[in-house]
Amino acid sequence: MATPVSQTTTESPLLSVRDLQTSFFTDKETIRAVDRISFDIHRGETVGIVGESGSGKSVTARSIMGLVDSPGRIVGGSVQFSDADTVERLAEEYPDQTIDLADIRAEHDPATLIEQLQSRGADLTRLNGPELADRDPVELVREKAITMSDLVAGGYTDQLGITDEDEYIVREADGGGFVDITGASEAAYRKIRGRGIAMIFQDPLTSLNPVYTVGNQIKEAIRLHQGLQGDEAHQEAIRLLESVSIPDAHRRVDEYPHEFSGGMRQRAVIAMALACKPQLLICDEPTTALDVTIQAQILELLMEIQEDRDLAIMFITHDMGVIAEIADQVNVMYSGELVEKAPVESVFGAPKHPYTQGLLESIPGRHPDEDRLRTIEGDVPTPNEEPTYCRFAPRCPKAFDACDVVHPVNVDVTDDEDDTHTAACLLYPEELSENDAVNHHRERGDGGDEQ
Amino acid sequence: MSELLEEDSPTRTDDGPLVEVNGLKTYYDTGGLFGSNPVKAVDGVDFAIDRGETLGLVGESGSGKTTLGRTLVQLESATEGEVLFDGTDVTTLSGSDLKNWRREAQIVFQDPESSLNHRMTIGEIIREPLDVHGWPNFSVAVNDPDDRSVSVSGDGTRAEPNDAADITVELAGAAPTIAVRDALAMTADSVDVSVSEQSSSVSVSVSVAVSKDQLRRARVRELLETVGLREEHYYRYPHQFSGGQRQRVGIARSLALEPEFVVLDEPVSALDVSVQAKILNLLDDLQSEFGLTYLFIAHDLSVVRHICDRVAVMYLGHIMEIGETEELFQNPENPYTYSLLSAIPEPDPTADRERVTLRGTPPSPRDPPSGCPFSTRCPVKIRPKEFRDVDEHTWESVETLREILREREDREMGVRDHAKALLGLETGFEDFVDVAEEVFTRNGSLDAKGVETAERTDAARIDGALDDVDPVAREPLKEAIELVLADKETQAHELLIETFESDCGEQSPEHHTVSDSGRTSYCHRHRTEFDDTAVAFDDLLSSAE
Numbered sequence: 001m002a003t004p005v006s007q008t009t010t011e012s013p014l015l016s017v018r019d020l021q022t023s024f025f026t027d028k029e030t031i032r033a034v035d036r037i038s039f040d041i042h043r044g045e046t047v048g049i050v051g052e053s054g055s056g057k058s059v060t061a062r063s064i065m066g067l068v069d070s071p072g073r074i075v076g077g078s079v080q081f082s083d084a085d086t087v088e089r090l091a092e093e094y095p096d097q098t099i100d101l102a103d104i105r106a107e108h109d110p111a112t113l114i115e116q117l118q119s120r121g122a123d124l125t126r127l128n129g130p131e132l133a134d135r136d137p138v139e140l141v142r143e144k145a146i147t148m149s150d151l152v153a154g155g156y157t158d159q160l161g162i163t164d165e166d167e168y169i170v171r172e173a174d175g176g177g178f179v180d181i182t183g184a185s186e187a188a189y190r191k192i193r194g195r196g197i198a199m200i201f202q203d204p205l206t207s208l209n210p211v212y213t214v215g216n217q218i219k220e221a222i223r224l225h226q227g228l229q230g231d232e233a234h235q236e237a238i239r240l241l242e243s244v245s246i247p248d249a250h251r252r253v254d255e256y257p258h259e260f261s262g263g264m265r266q267r268a269v270i271a272m273a274l275a276c277k278p279q280l281l282i283c284d285e286p287t288t289a290l291d292v293t294i295q296a297q298i299l300e301l302l303m304e305i306q307e308d309r310d311l312a313i314m315f316i317t318h319d320m321g322v323i324a325e326i327a328d329q330v331n332v333m334y335s336g337e338l339v340e341k342a343p344v345e346s347v348f349g350a351p352k353h354p355y356t357q358g359l360l361e362s363i364p365g366r367h368p369d370e371d372r373l374r375t376i377e378g379d380v381p382t383p384n385e386e387p388t389y390c391r392f393a394p395r396c397p398k399a400f401d402a403c404d405v406v407h408p409v410n411v412d413v414t415d416d417e418d419d420t421h422t423a424a425c426l427l428y429p430e431e432l433s434e435n436d437a438v439n440h441h442r443e444r445g446d447g448g449d450e451q
Numbered sequence: 452m453s454e455l456l457e458e459d460s461p462t463r464t465d466d467g468p469l470v471e472v473n474g475l476k477t478y479y480d481t482g483g484l485f486g487s488n489p490v491k492a493v494d495g496v497d498f499a500i501d502r503g504e505t506l507g508l509v510g511e512s513g514s515g516k517t518t519l520g521r522t523l524v525q526l527e528s529a530t531e532g533e534v535l536f537d538g539t540d541v542t543t544l545s546g547s548d549l550k551n552w553r554r555e556a557q558i559v560f561q562d563p564e565s566s567l568n569h570r571m572t573i574g575e576i577i578r579e580p581l582d583v584h585g586w587p588n589f590s591v592a593v594n595d596p597d598d599r600s601v602s603v604s605g606d607g608t609r610a611e612p613n614d615a616a617d618i619t620v621e622l623a624g625a626a627p628t629i630a631v632r633d634a635l636a637m638t639a640d641s642v643d644v645s646v647s648e649q650s651s652s653v654s655v656s657v658s659v660a661v662s663k664d665q666l667r668r669a670r671v672r673e674l675l676e677t678v679g680l681r682e683e684h685y686y687r688y689p690h691q692f693s694g695g696q697r698q699r700v701g702i703a704r705s706l707a708l709e710p711e712f713v714v715l716d717e718p719v720s721a722l723d724v725s726v727q728a729k730i731l732n733l734l735d736d737l738q739s740e741f742g743l744t745y746l747f748i749a750h751d752l753s754v755v756r757h758i759c760d761r762v763a764v765m766y767l768g769h770i771m772e773i774g775e776t777e778e779l780f781q782n783p784e785n786p787y788t789y790s791l792l793s794a795i796p797e798p799d800p801t802a803d804r805e806r807v808t809l810r811g812t813p814p815s816p817r818d819p820p821s822g823c824p825f826s827t828r829c830p831v832k833i834r835p836k837e838f839r840d841v842d843e844h845t846w847e848s849v850e851t852l853r854e855i856l857r858e859r860e861d862r863e864m865g866v867r868d869h870a871k872a873l874l875g876l877e878t879g880f881e882d883f884v885d886v887a888e889e890v891f892t893r894n895g896s897l898d899a900k901g902v903e904t905a906e907r908t909d910a911a912r913i914d915g916a917l918d919d920v921d922p923v924a925r926e927p928l929k930e931a932i933e934l935v936l937a938d939k940e941t942q943a944h945e946l947l948i949e950t951f952e953s954d955c956g957e958q959s960p961e962h963h964t965v966s967d968s969g970r971t972s973y974c975h976r977h978r979t980e981f982d983d984t985a986v987a988f989d990d991l992l993s994s995a996e
Contacts, residue, residue, distance in 0.1 A: 052723040052724075052725060052726075053694070053723055242889060247811070247851060247854060247855055247858075248855045248858065248859070248886060249889075250882040250885055250886055251859065261812040262512070262812075263812055264812070291511040291512055291750060292511075292750065292751075292752070292791065292794040292795055292796075293511055293790065293791060293794045293808075293809045294511075294812065295794065295796070296793075296794040296796070296806065296808050296809075297808055297809075297810075299796070300808055318723055318724065319724075319796065320724065320798040321753075321795065321796030321797055321798045322796045323798075324796065324797060324798045324799055324800040324802075325796040325797075325800075327800075344800040345800050345801060348798065348799055348800050348801075349800075349801070358725065359724065359725060360798065362724050362725045362727070362728040363724055363753065363798050364728070364731070364753045364754050364756065364757035364758075365753045365756060365757060366798075371735070372732050372735070373728035373729075373731055373732055373757065374728065375725060375728045375729045375732065376725045379693055379695075379726075
């Protein structure tokens with residue numbers, strides 16, 4: 001059972017990933033592990049990321065957490081985290097890297113800025129949503145469809161020399177604003193991790209230190225992030241263990257990780273993450289190593305916690321059953337790219353991208369009357385060059401000639417007015433003829449994805 | 452096969468089950484100076500696997516399914532019971548008999564990463580069993596119309612009567628006709644046979660012009676092709692392959708010696724769903740091509756449902772339910788099967804099911820519960836008459852309290868704990884009022900109710916906590932909590948057992964036959980005086996609403 005979709009599209013997202021690109025530079029080649037992906041996560045919402053191994057799911061999570069190790073690095077795009085508390089804390093710490101929107105508004109008029117940008121021939125497509133594509137930006141500003149905040153977020157003020165590229169904290173006068181995490185230094189990252197965004201991994205043993213008691217490790221997080229000490233911290237640790245349904249927490253708090261079972265270790269890790277009071281919880285295959293009965297317990301726990309705390313969750317898994325259970329919104333990744341994005345009911349009910357279709361078809365039990373399982377031929381390719389073609393084409397049963405020469409962009413494939421469903425495939429938009437659809441992708445391919 | 456095997460199995464036929472397991476137990480750590488407390492990984496199982504059948508084995512980790520699989524192929528030795536393979540008890544085999552038998556039963560491991568040697572090429576890996584077993588042994592079958600006694604010399608050895616011989620020599624006619632088995636990459640031309648016939652005996656001398664080395668290499672190439680790899684993969688190393696390809700290598704290796712029976716120990720658990728589908732299709736193809744019999748161990752129930760003819764569900768070393776796959780999935784009779792199936796996430800977000808979530812984890816197989824192994828977690832455990840109508844909250848809290856006491860008893864005390872106990876510093880139970888409050892108060896702690904706990908006496912706090920409990924259960928629970936606070940936790944535990952235990956925790960159930968197809972289930976609920984599992988779960992789920 002998926003929790004009802006709680007996101008309201010009018011509210012601005014808690015986390016907004018735009019054109020994020022993370023590459024690994026080896027002697028042999030450059031691997032574009034995450035290749036210009038964009039998606040949003042709202043408060044109280046669970047966004048699932050699915051894909052086969054090697055599709056870039058975990059690198060996406062690590063990019064958001066600032067945990068990409070050499071030879072990898074984020075080479076483009078932005079990750080905007082709009083948590084007022086985080087913005088405030090960072091702005092105080094790093095005033096030199098903070099932009100006060102109020103100041104900029106006082107000095108500049110967005111319409112004039114857009115005119116300046118146009119006269120310089122800057123690429124303004126990233127500002128235009130699909131429905132705004134053919135309209136005059138100056139007019140849009142007057143209608144407030146584009147604001148100063150958009151210009152700053154899009155990096156246009158950097159181009160004009162109004163702001164500096166290393167200014168990544170954007171503060172609104174009323175306490176809002178966002179932090180572009182990709183610009184943060186390691187020290188600043190440490191302020192964001194835990195209290196802003198926490199992460200739990202597949203193997204709980206890698207997150208637990210075997211020589212300290214579980215209680216000690218939770219208390220460390222409590223000390224660092226909540227400033228509690230001594231008995232207060234101890235009681236808080238017990239309370240946290242109880243909140244993740246560990247029975248007899250009074251005794252368990254003094255035990256070592258090896259005395260916990262696999263499911264209980266994962267609960268303890270979740271308790272540690274909660275000790276930091278995060279706004280966003282990234283779960284990287286947290287139940288893959290667990291039995292189904294324990295998996296059911298953990299999923300139930302995560303849903304409860306989310307409801308209690310209005311937590312945003314990004315949930316990475318390759319198990320479509322788990323995604324159906326927990327996610328509100330699903331992003332399907334293939335070879336570093338985001339190929340389909342939709343509410344969970346649409347992904348399972350009406351998958352559009354042939355890859356998503358293939359992935360769902362290969363689950364045992366989808367066609368009980370068939371003897372053989374349906375498969376997707378071939379393997380996931382390594383994304384080691386600029387995509388000028390569809391990376392799925394060699395394996396795609398519906399591929400045609402254009403797939404080898406035109407790179408598909410995410411286009412709107414919504415059936416139902418209420419949700420947004422996009423897919424990166426030349427077969428769409430469905431209402432266009434094949435030729436027109438291909439041309440549509442070709443033109444848009446130069447200007448970035450629709451949002 | 453050896454002489455001994457043949458003598459042992461005079462009744463070998465093709466219609467009985469291929470594998471028959473009777474009362475099998477596999478314990479670990481059976482030794483020990485101060486009396487042993489072994490891990491009862493497999494604790495008395497009986498079942499049979501028919502020829503050409505796929506039997507699925509499912510259960511949580513620690514249920515003993517891998518140990519059972521390993522015992523069947525004699526990678527672990529059985530503590531008790533027998534494993535009949537073609538009528539021969541293989542648990543008694545040793546030495547060369549065991550080695551010869553191993554050709555018939557092979558295993559594919561879960562993790563292709565660790566089960567392939569990284570320093571060997573794929574070709575060497577697949578070839579290793581051939582080298583170890585001296586394949587091919589050029590077994591020669593001599594078909595003599597006069598039925599004289601036959602001796603074989605030269606490169607060949609005499610084939611056992613029931614084995615497929617590598618070389619068959621037909622003595623009818625002037626010159627002997629020679630035939631070579633398909634699995635060997637050579638023609639009859641490469642075999643030179645000289646026959647000297649006497650009235651009562653024939654001696655055949657065989658010389659083969661092709662080296663075993665060549666034949667083995669050809670066999671490996673053929674195997675590579677069989678499992679969907681290519682010939683050029685022969686000289687590559689495991690790290691150059693993807694997970695799915697490595698699993699194919701593992702499968703090719705297990706097939707090298709032409710086994711009849713293959714244990715597949717979670718062969719697709721580490722793979723992506725699209726790769727998993729390909730491997731499952733491959734296993735299916737191989738089974739029909741070579742007439743293999745599979746024991747398929749898995750924890751992914753949708754995979755089991757797809758590939759298996761019959762399924763056995765294991766819990767704590769016992770088979771809880773075993774029967775036809777579809778029947779068992781659609782209408783589980785054992786409460787454990789029911790709960791396990793209920794936990795599978797369904798790849799359909801619109802599905803709206805009532806889910807049974809089991810509490811806790813399986814108990815330690817070193818110290819399994821008395822009675823039914825599932826009794827400590829069973830959501831539809833049979834209750835004593837007087838508590839049959841208490842509400843779910845009360846029953847759940849009683850079970851939780853028992854679980855906590857049980858775990859505290861099992862807890863291994865470290866040096867520090869012992870020292871503390873000796874000094875009277877800490878008994879581990881001084882916080883038990885907190886625990887009781889947590890367990891018995893509806894929706895967690897009293898803080899939620901806004902009750903100030905700090906200034907109340909223990910007795911008042913216990914009474915407060917028990918307010919939410921059904922009146923019938925209050926008295927014994929209060930007594931038990933007071934016993935714990937008086938450091939008599941063993942008595943407290945005993946009191947709880949005495950009061951709240953039913954047959955489930957006291958007697959081992961029987962394997963009841965629950966359907967026409969011969970499905971059996973290990974549960975007290977099948978006795979006529981109790982409600983059936985399905986009814987019990989319906990009641991449980993409707994009371995939860």
